[in-house]
Structure formats: structure tokens, C-alpha cells
Amino acid sequence: MAPRSRHGSSLSATTRLQVRRAGGELATTATRRIEERYGWYADLTARQRSWVAQVAQAGISGFIEWVDGHGRQDPRTTFAAAPRELTRAITLAQTLELSRTVIEVVDAAVEDLATAGDVPALREAVLRYSTEVAFGAAQVYATAAEQRGAWDARLESLVIDAVMRGEMDDSLLTRAAALGWDDVHDVVVIVGESPHVGDPTTEPAEAAAALHRAAARLDHPALAGVQGGRLVAVLGGVADPARRTATLAGLFGPGPLVHGTLVEDLVEGAISAAAAVAGHDAAHGWAGCPRPVAADDLLAERTLVGDELARASLVARIHQPLLAHPALLQTARTYLDSSAGLEGTARELIVHVNTVRYRLRRIAEITGYEITDPHDAFTVRVALTLGTILEGSSKDPA
Structure with missing residues (x-):
């Protein structure tokens, strides 16, 4: 009676011998069929094709080995023959296509x-x-994805830290490229409170994953x-940037949510x-x-914190x-210092009230700030005070 192979079927010694002898030819046929059948194979490098x-x-x-019954080969370890980098070169679906082709070649030769x-x-x-090989391929890809996820998380943390500290050098740009940031433009940084700060049931990693x-x-x-307590x-x-930040606002914790200026690329991300x-x-x-708010709308507050x-x-x-428009500068200072509004400013400057209105519109056109708005007025006041201080200090004798 023929010995029972590891898979549990009885195969004669003659059959097992013929399978062993046909191994080289089957492998050559399978490789040739893969080359002919799949366009993605031609896109691989010579090393990846090997x-x-x-x-x-x-x-x-x-x-x-499996049908020979020696028990030395677990079908699920088939993909251990290739480097781990293969899981980045071809997808799981492509790997299963590869496996299916190999099995088809063997099945066609059964008789x-x-x-x-x-x-x-x-x-x-x-x-x-x-079936066992398919499970093995899925296991290899799952393990690779888990390991790659852990590695990518560490890499991502390094890149974010470099962006926040303004230390993006060539090595970090290379690492960013590994995360898919080799040709990314129109970059903005958003900072808000992490949801886990007010909700201990939320993991910090989940907050980042949700983003x-x-x-x-x-x-x-x-990225x-x-x-700390910030989600970046x-x-x-x-x-x-304003619209996109508003779209993502619900993923941040309560409190201020601020987006920075839009910059060209990751190098300028700092x-x-x-x-x-x-x-x-x-x-x-x-x-x-408001929430969210642009960092540029907080220039006065940012100035006060240094x-x-x-x-x-x-x-x-x-x-x-x-400074290039003395009449406008005088009008701005007078309006901000007057509690009587347009009429009081007009009396102070001895001009018609419509002239004041016109000058305020010109100030808004030139600076982008309407000093009839309370927060804009505060910002302009800080700017003019600061400018005057700096102007005065530059005139002080050395």
C-alpha cells in the first residue's frame, strides 16, 4: 500500500517520482505564463521579476515536497522565498494571480x-x-502591513516633529518620500486639541488614524x-485651507482650531x-x-505672546x-483714539464725514482690515503702536 502523504491522500511512489522529475519544467512553464499573461509583471524591475x-x-x-509526504514544507511558507520588499512591489491580488497561475500549470499536468x-x-x-498557499499569502501580507504600519507611524512621527521644529533636511525629505510625500504641494498645517484630552476613552493613535x-x-x-495635548x-x-479645516473640525477636540498659512511644499511646512x-x-x-480660524487672523494676539x-x-x-499715506495713517489713529465714531473723527480732523468714510474704505483696501470691526480695530491698533515703537527706536542715537 502506498504511504499516505501529508495532505492525507494516497499517492503511489511512481506518481510522486514523476512529480519530482517534472519540477523544473513546471517552474519554467509557470514563469513563462506569468510573463505572458500579466501586464503588471512587465512593469517590475529585473530584480523584482527575479x-x-x-x-x-x-x-x-x-x-x-508536500505530496512527497516528507513534512518538511508548510504550504503557507511558500512566500518566504521572496524578500519582504516584494509585498511593496506587487499587491496581494497580484500575488494571488501569480499563485493561481502556478497552480493552473500543475493542475494541467496532473494526467x-x-x-x-x-x-x-x-x-x-x-x-x-x-488553498493553503492562498492563506499563506494573506498571512504574509497581513504581517507585512502590520510591520509597515508600525514603521510608517514612527517615520511619520519623525517627519511631523521635523516640520514643527523647522528642521526638514534631505534625510527627512527622503523619509517623507517613503510616506508618499515626494511630490506634494500646497501644504497647510492644522493644530487643535486632541480628542483624547477631554475623553480618556479615546486613544491618541485613533485620533491620528481618524484624520x-x-x-x-x-x-x-x-501626516x-x-x-502633548495637541492634534497636528x-x-x-x-x-x-479654511474650507478644508472646517471639514475636518469634528475630528479635533474642543477649543481653538487653527490653520497656518498655505505654503508651497513640505520644506516650507515649518x-x-x-x-x-x-x-x-x-x-x-x-x-x-471663530472655529476654525486662520493663524493670520490672530496676528495681534500672536504678537502679544511673543x-x-x-x-x-x-x-x-x-x-x-x-506710512506711505499720511492722511490715512492720521485718520486711522484718530478714529481708533476717538470714542465718537465717524462724526468725532471728522470734527477732530476738520474734514467732512464722507471724507472719513472714504479714507476708512481706502485703509481697508490697502491693509485688508476694516477698523469699524472691533477685532480688526484691535489688530490695527496693535500694528500701529508696534510700528511707532519700532520707528522711534530706530531713530534713537546709538
Whole structure:
């Protein structure tokens, strides 16, 4: 009686010998068929194609050992023949196509390899082996995805930290490229409170994962992470930062939610990050602060907490342009210092009230701030005060 192989079917010694002898030819046929059948195979590098050939050959040799009954080959380890990088080169679906082709080649040769009485048993062996290989492939990809996820999370944390500290060098750009950020433009940084701060049942990692999922649905490359109590998101491909931040607002915890300036790429991401962090720190100073809010709408508050970038921006946007228009500068200062509004300003300047209205419109056109709005008025007042102080200090003798 023929010995029972590991898969439980009786195969004669003759059949098992013929399967072993046909191994090389079967592997060659399987590799050739893969080359002919799948367009994705041609897109692989020579090295990656060699990995695929290794897997095909391992599938054949694994089947031979399996039916031979020696117990040395677990079908689920077939893909151990290829480097782990293969899971990045081809998808699980492509891997299963590869496996199916190998099995088809073996199945087509069953009648030539088996004795007449062994044909059903050998077909059953092929079927069972293919099932085990499919499970093995799924396990390999699941493990690779888990390991890659852990590695990507560490890599992502490094890149976010570099963006926040303004230390994006070539090595970190290379790491960012590994996360899909090699050609991403129109970048904005969003800073808000992490949901886990007020809800101990929420894990920080889940807050970042939720942002990733939402950004993917919106077709934005994203980096996300929790730093202390803050949830930070770096988004690429953004056309309208305010609108996009509003879309994602529900994923952040309560409190201020600030988006930085829109910048060209990840290298300039530190500019957006610095503005967003400073804005988040200073937003509590504006009682009616909207949510979300642009960091540029918090220039006065940011200046008061020591943000040098905000201070320079305020002077450049408001004080310096008005210096070129003395009448407008005088009108702005008088209006801000007067409690009587338009009429009081007109009396103070000895002009018609319509002239004051015209000048206020010109101030808004030049600076972007309407000093009839309380918060804009506060911002302009801080800018003019700061500009005057700096102007005066520059005139002091050395």
C-alpha cells in the first residue's frame, strides 16, 4: 500500500517520482505564463521579476515536497522565498494571480504526472495545496502591513516633529518620500486639541488614524500625530485651507482650531506650522474667536505672546503701507483714539464725514482690515503702536 502523504491522500511512489522529475519544467512553464499573461509583471524591475520567479519556483518545489509526504514544507511558507520588499512591489491580488497561475500549470499536468488511479488524489492535492498557499499569502501580507504600519507611524512621527521644529533636511525629505510625500504641494498645517484630552476613552493613535481616513476620503496626502495635548495635521494638495479645516473640525477636540498659512511644499511646512502653533497658543485671547480660524487672523494676539513672525507681518501689512499715506495713517489713529465714531473723527480732523468714510474704505483696501470691526480695530491698533515703537527706536542715537 502506498504511504499516505501529508495532505492525507494516497499517492503511489511512481506518481510522486514523476512529480519530482517534472519540477523544473513546471517552474519554467509557470514563469513563462506569468510573463505572458500579466501586464503588471512587465512593469517590475529585473530584480523584482527575479523575486517573482523565486516565488513561482518555491510554489512548485513546495508542492513537490508536500505530496512527497516528507513534512518538511508548510504550504503557507511558500512566500518566504521572496524578500519582504516584494509585498511593496506587487499587491496581494497580484500575488494571488501569480499563485493561481502556478497552480493552473500543475493542475494541467496532473494526467501526465499521475498514474491512472492517482489522478483524482493528485487533483485533490493540488486543490488543497492552492488553498493553503492562498492563506499563506494573506498571512504574509497581513504581517507585512502590520510591520509597515508600525514603521510608517514612527517615520511619520519623525517627519511631523521635523516640520514643527523647522528642521526638514534631505534625510527627512527622503523619509517623507517613503510616506508618499515626494511630490506634494500646497501644504497647510492644522493644530487643535486632541480628542483624547477631554475623553480618556479615546486613544491618541485613533485620533491620528481618524484624520488619516478622512484625508484619504478627501484625496489629500496627510501626516497626523498627537504632540502633548495637541492634534497636528499636515495636509497636501489643499486649495482652500479654511474650507478644508472646517471639514475636518469634528475630528479635533474642543477649543481653538487653527490653520497656518498655505505654503508651497513640505520644506516650507515649518512656516505654516509655526503660525498654527502660535495661533493656537494665542487664540484664547480673542473672546469671539471663530472655529476654525486662520493663524493670520490672530496676528495681534500672536504678537502679544511673543511671536516674532506675527510682529513682522503686522508691521509689514499695516504700519508700513499706511506710512506711505499720511492722511490715512492720521485718520486711522484718530478714529481708533476717538470714542465718537465717524462724526468725532471728522470734527477732530476738520474734514467732512464722507471724507472719513472714504479714507476708512481706502485703509481697508490697502491693509485688508476694516477698523469699524472691533477685532480688526484691535489688530490695527496693535500694528500701529508696534510700528511707532519700532520707528522711534530706530531713530534713537546709538
